[in-house]
Amino acid sequence: MSIHYYQLFKKSLGFMILFALLCAGTMAALSYWVIPKMYEANVSMMIIKNPDSGSEYFYDELIAGREIINDYREILNTDSVLYEIKNEVSRQITGDSNISLDDLGKRINFESFSDSRVFTITYRDTDPYHAQIVVDSIAKVLKTRIVALTKVDNIAILGAAQLPVEPVSPNIVTNGVIAFMLSLFAAFIFVIFIDYLRSMNKKVADYKIKTNLP
Incomplete structure (x- = not known):
């Protein structure tokens, strides 16, 4: 990983973790109350x-x-x-x-x-x-x-079936962990994409300045 992306990751880590926690919490809530x-x-x-x-x-x-x-x-x-x-x-x-x-x-x-x-x-x-x-x-x-x-x-x-006491699905912990990991990855991709757009806009602006374009 280049220094630029390392710094970008370090700078955006708080946002990515907050986004991942929000998604994980949402998935856990859906697993508990909705699914x-x-x-x-x-x-x-x-x-x-x-x-x-x-x-x-x-x-x-x-x-x-x-x-x-x-x-x-x-x-x-x-x-x-x-x-x-x-x-x-x-x-x-x-x-x-x-x-x-x-x-x-x-x-x-x-x-x-x-x-x-x-x-x-x-x-x-x-x-x-x-x-x-x-x-x-x-x-x-x-x-x-x-x-x-x-x-x-x-x-x-071999005997009658027993009444199940605990549900086998959804698994709240597993769903929450999966949602956290996927959301963290998606947030990092989003950060890279936004950084790419900013870089392209800067290059276009610099090009216009150099060529005196409006």
């Missing part, structure tokens, strides 16, 4: 080991279980299953039937784990009670549909 808080509930499910198979088949069943989990993920994303979940939810939550299948699918997250037959389904909602009810409904419908399709009851729900 809807999202709560996440989750339920875990497991592919049950075949009781008739010996321990020597455990690894093969583990591999097969992970492949089956991928099939279950695809089944969950089908419109027919999402529609059934929507109907199940509407029987428990009045007025929640207006949610679209596309929006319902986007709020569902399906996460599986390596070397495990356990997978977790999470759902986010602005209402913690809705999140809990919906994710339990998802597990119930998915289990029923899988048993109906495969004719084998090899899936278990």
Whole structure:
């Protein structure tokens, strides 16, 4: 960095920090009071080991279980299953039937784990009670549909979803820090731009003086 820009940065540091703090405070306030808080509930499910198979088949069943989990993920994303979940939810939550299948699918997250037959389904909602009810409904419908399709009851729900207490988003601290850093960078760019315009205006003025232009 040249001496000129160093001096410019030093001279404008107070303004840049004040601007960044203002933007960070605004973002934090928006995150706290304006941006809807999202709560996440989750339920875990497991592919049950075949009781008739010996321990020597455990690894093969583990591999097969992970492949089956991928099939279950695809089944969950089908419109027919999402529609059934929507109907199940509407029987428990009045007025929640207006949610679209596309929006319902986007709020569902399906996460599986390596070397495990356990997978977790999470759902986010602005209402913690809705999140809990919906994710339990998802597990119930998915289990029923899988048993109906495969004719084998090899899936278990590992307990009901817990009511989420703290929202998972927005993250006020993270949003504030990101806003501060971006605003600080934007303020420095603005300062450089203003300095560039002043430099150009000075050059134009000096040129007019030298050439006796009006």
